[in-house]
Amino acid sequence: MQSTISTDLSIEKRGKPLSPYKPSHLVNFFSVIYNISEELKQTLKSMITEESYKRGEFLVREGEICDKMYYIKNGATRSYINHGKQEITTYISVENDFETSVSSFFSGKPSRENIEVLEPCQLEVLYKSDLYRLYEKFPETNVIVRVILEEYYQAAEERAYMARVGTAVEKYQYLIETRGHFLNRIPLKHLASFLSMRLETLSRLRTRHYRNKSEEKKE
Numbered sequence: 001m002q003s004t005i006s007t008d009l010s011i012e013k014r015g016k017p018l019s020p021y022k023p024s025h026l027v028n029f030f031s032v033i034y035n036i037s038e039e040l041k042q043t044l045k046s047m048i049t050e051e052s053y054k055r056g057e058f059l060v061r062e063g064e065i066c067d068k069m070y071y072i073k074n075g076a077t078r079s080y081i082n083h084g085k086q087e088i089t090t091y092i093s094v095e096n097d098f099e100t101s102v103s104s105f106f107s108g109k110p111s112r113e114n115i116e117v118l119e120p121c122q123l124e125v126l127y128k129s130d131l132y133r134l135y136e137k138f139p140e141t142n143v144i145v146r147v148i149l150e151e152y153y154q155a156a157e158e159r160a161y162m163a164r165v166g167t168a169v170e171k172y173q174y175l176i177e178t179r180g181h182f183l184n185r186i187p188l189k190h191l192a193s194f195l196s197m198r199l200e201t202l203s204r205l206r207t208r209h210y211r212n213k214s215e216e217k218k219e
Contacts, residue, residue, distance in 0.1 A: 015049030015125050024048055026071040026124045029096070033144045040138045047130040051123045059099065059115040059123075066101035066111050067128040075121030076182060078190050079113045089193035092118075094182050098148060099123075118186060163196040171195040172205045 018024055024045050030036055036044075053059065053075070060066040062082060070077075077099050079091040090113060093099045104111035105128060134141040155178075162174045175183065175195060183191075183206075192202040 015051035018045060018048045018050055018124065020045070024124060025073050026126065029071065030144050033147050034140050036140055037138070040134070040140065043138070044134065047126060049125045051125050053117040053121045053123070055117055055120055057117045059117065060101050060104070060111050061114050062112060063110045065108060066104040068100065069105065069126045069128070069131065070099040071124040072097050072099060073122040073124060075117065076119040076185055077115055077117055077121065078186070079115050080193070081113050087193065089190045092179065092182065092186055092190065092194055094185070098152070102152070118190070168197050168201050168205060171197060172202065172209070176209070
């Protein structure tokens with residue numbers, strides 16, 4: 001049966017092919033999930049491009065069709081939606097994370113979110129059309145992407161739960177336990193939006209946290 005999923009390329013390519021002599025972070029990531037064949041490694045590597053972004057640039061804007069899956073080698077991004085005059089941060093990604101507008105990537109419809117670069121980023125990029133070619137030629141690719149999506153949606157469900165029923169202290173503890181490695185890298189206003197709490201509340205919790213850590217070291 002012919003697929004009805006769009007694989008149109010709507011965003012101009014700005015990257016350069018990955019050097020055949022350079023190791024690929026994305027290939028290594030796939031290899032950890034599944035013992036992929038050498039043929040798949042080489043095919044995947046030939047499809048990957050590298051892109052660099054400066055702070056303040058966008059991987060995708062609301063209304064654009066996102067046809068790329070990004071693997072962050074270094075740097076940080078945030079996804080957010082516009083709600084009136086308010087920006088609501090929905091996700092924050094750093095090294096070794098994937099970044100894309102999930103609904104746009106898989107549906108082919110315009111993105112409802114923006115993906116902004118918070119720190120200069122070095123990215124490995126796989127286009128949707130290439131990913132679907134991998135699905136057809138290498139069935140193990142379906143397993144790998146399924147694992148990635150399972151982890152993504154489990155994390156999304158946990159964040160949604162904490163945002164709705166967790167107290168401010170519980171939300172902050174969740175951030176420390178799951179994403180503590182970027183606590184000092186991401187502007188507080190974005191972290192507060194990500195946790196669905198007031199900026200003043202997050203600032204107070206962070207000050208208390210570091211005060212307690214400092215007192216523990218003195219003991």
